[in-house]
Amino acid sequence: MLWLPFANFGSMFETIKEAAFKHSIEAAKEDHNHSPLSIFEFGKELLNGLGKFISSSFEETEKLNIANGLREIFNVTTTRIIRFTTGFPHPPTFPPYIPEPTTPQPQAIAHHKTWPRITTTPTVPPTTTPSTTTATEAPTTTLPMTTPKTSTFTLPTPYPIWPTTSRRPPITWKQITSSNITSTTSAPEVVTARKWIPWKVVTPTPPLPTTTTTTTTTVRSSLTSEASLPDYFTTDDYEMATSELITEASTTVTAAIPHIVKARKYTRPPVSDRVSITTPATISQKCEICKPGSRCNVSLRSFETSDPIFQYCYSHSTMIDESMQDLLRDTQTSSFPSHVTWHQSVPPEVLQLVQTIMALYRPSRCLVIGVFTGLGLLGVAEHVDSRGIVVALEHPGYAVFWERVGQKHAKKLTTAQMSRIQIRTSESIEKSLPRLAANEPNTFDFVFLDDFKRDNYLDDYEHAIRLLRNGGLLVINQALNGGGVLSGVDNMTNEDRVIRNMNIRIKQDARVRASLLPYGGGTWIISKKVKR
Numbered sequence: 001m002l003w004l005p006f007a008n009f010g011s012m013f014e015t016i017k018e019a020a021f022k023h024s025i026e027a028a029k030e031d032h033n034h035s036p037l038s039i040f041e042f043g044k045e046l047l048n049g050l051g052k053f054i055s056s057s058f059e060e061t062e063k064l065n066i067a068n069g070l071r072e073i074f075n076v077t078t079t080r081i082i083r084f085t086t087g088f089p090h091p092p093t094f095p096p097y098i099p100e101p102t103t104p105q106p107q108a109i110a111h112h113k114t115w116p117r118i119t120t121t122p123t124v125p126p127t128t129t130p131s132t133t134t135a136t137e138a139p140t141t142t143l144p145m146t147t148p149k150t151s152t153f154t155l156p157t158p159y160p161i162w163p164t165t166s167r168r169p170p171i172t173w174k175q176i177t178s179s180n181i182t183s184t185t186s187a188p189e190v191v192t193a194r195k196w197i198p199w200k201v202v203t204p205t206p207p208l209p210t211t212t213t214t215t216t217t218t219v220r221s222s223l224t225s226e227a228s229l230p231d232y233f234t235t236d237d238y239e240m241a242t243s244e245l246i247t248e249a250s251t252t253v254t255a256a257i258p259h260i261v262k263a264r265k266y267t268r269p270p271v272s273d274r275v276s277i278t279t280p281a282t283i284s285q286k287c288e289i290c291k292p293g294s295r296c297n298v299s300l301r302s303f304e305t306s307d308p309i310f311q312y313c314y315s316h317s318t319m320i321d322e323s324m325q326d327l328l329r330d331t332q333t334s335s336f337p338s339h340v341t342w343h344q345s346v347p348p349e350v351l352q353l354v355q356t357i358m359a360l361y362r363p364s365r366c367l368v369i370g371v372f373t374g375l376g377l378l379g380v381a382e383h384v385d386s387r388g389i390v391v392a393l394e395h396p397g398y399a400v401f402w403e404r405v406g407q408k409h410a411k412k413l414t415t416a417q418m419s420r421i422q423i424r425t426s427e428s429i430e431k432s433l434p435r436l437a438a439n440e441p442n443t444f445d446f447v448f449l450d451d452f453k454r455d456n457y458l459d460d461y462e463h464a465i466r467l468l469r470n471g472g473l474l475v476i477n478q479a480l481n482g483g484g485v486l487s488g489v490d491n492m493t494n495e496d497r498v499i500r501n502m503n504i505r506i507k508q509d510a511r512v513r514a515s516l517l518p519y520g521g522g523t524w525i526i527s528k529k530v531k532r
């Protein structure tokens with residue numbers, strides 16, 4: 001028997017060889033008259049020769065390239081290590097999010113009046129035994145990130161994801177920004193840099209007189225000019241139109257109807273009133289949560305709200321499944337560079353909403369814009385149709401969070417689910433998104449827009465709409481930007497401004513039906529109209 005050096009091509013060759021020659025060897029043993037140059041011998045020589053040739057003709061690097069090529073063909077998920085040229089200047093000091101011990105789960109209450117025979121025993125709340133977890137630094141051989149050596153902290157079991165506290169969880173703002181914080185070896189002390197403003201009950205004020213002024217007419221005419229802009233226009237065009245609209249509308253404060261006090265027959269308010277209500281100038285005077293002259297700042301997401309209505313709604317919604325909870329926990333307890341926080345992750349209630357919607361119509365072709373540690377991506381991949389795909393776009397410099405945190409959770413998906421994911425991280429979203437929109441318009445059933453809110457976020461919206469097929473669905477996360485979009489123009493951050501402009505654009509966009517839900521950080525549910 002002739003064994004030539006196939007070993008460097010792994011057990012695959014061995015298996016093929018064995019399968020191919022077993023029969024011939026057995027046959028040759030039995031038949032002594034069998035010619036040594038039988039068809040089996042010939043095949044054996046041929047394959048051995050081929051193996052020898054491959055072994056000797058390729059350099060190690062070429063073999064690696066072939067292996068990489070094969071991996072690309074069979075599994076497009078990138079495993080490329082991103083090397084930072086500058087590195088992150090500060091050691092990540094962000095401590096893990098440690099929610100307070102869980103409050104009892106909602107309990108069913110017996111309905112004695114209507115059904116006297118049914119008695120329900122209240123559910124015993126699960127006991128929470130604190131367990132100690134040790135988070136050790138992830139391997140950082142290829143990254144110049146410095147991470148805390150080892151931090152030990154206590155996680156309640158089960159670890160609560162939904163809000164279970166009556167006050168805001170410890171968000172240690174000072175620790176994020178301060179450069180002299182060193183890593184902790186015990187449960188981090190809560191440093192409250194900002195005074196927590198409790199949620200205020202907004203008492204509706206009586207409606208202001210609805211006088212139609214000359215200025216109102218001006219607003220309407222500026223709106224008409226905005227609406228007559230071409231179907232797709234640049235951010236600059238839109239910003240110009242919007243700023244014109246704001247300047248003019250801000251003078252119509254007295255013409256607004258700020259609140260509807262009593263329920264009455266719904267009639268759509270005239271355009272001028274609707275514009276007045278949404279202008280920052282009006283809202284900054286009416287907002288009762290924010291201090292005049294400062295940026296509006298409200299926290300609605302499950303892990304930060306103290307509002308009982310929001311807590312009630314979130315805690316009565318279906319929880320994301322165990323594997324998604326694991327990934328969220330991992331994200332919360334991972335070390336990030338100082339300019340990144342786990343709060344960038346999609347909140348669980350929004351992911352849960354996305355999954356509920358996806359379960360209704362099983363989209364086939366999905367697009368996730370902005371990956372971070374991959375919570376949204378893997379949540380979508382779990383619910384995409386069995387014949388579908390999920391394309392995900394991420395900036396190359398930020399792919400590291402997926403590689404370090406998300407990728408190991410992706411292994412919990414089935415092979416079929418994994419094979420549906422295509423992550424594109426070779427270029428920035430500013431480049432990859434327009435390219436995709438130009439190449440594959442009207443082809444996606446579902447788009448989840450959740451990337452960094454840059455100056456050109458309005459463009460991202462336009463590209464997302466272009467990519468959607470008629471009747472497709474777009475979900476946009478964090479559309480209130482922590483309440484910033486309600487601030488007066490002077491107190492807005494750049495991010496507030498771009499998101500507010502996008503919100504106005506969506507409201508005016510005749511191609512879509514859209515609902516902005518005060519859920520999570522503000523969630524747009526947008527359906528692209530079917531052309532008739």
Ligand SMILES: C[S@@+](CC[C@H](N)C(=O)[O-])C[C@H]1O[C@@H](n2cnc3c(N)ncnc32)[C@H](O)[C@@H]1O
Pocket residue numbers: 344345346369370371372373374375376377394395398399429450451452
């Ligand atoms: C809100 S996070 C995305 C969260 C993600 N969808 C999830 O499911 O957890 C925003 C994303 O925008 C990405 N991003 C893209 N371009 C960026 C840029 N120029 N600066 C910062 N972040 C950027 C970040 O990497 C981050 O993943």
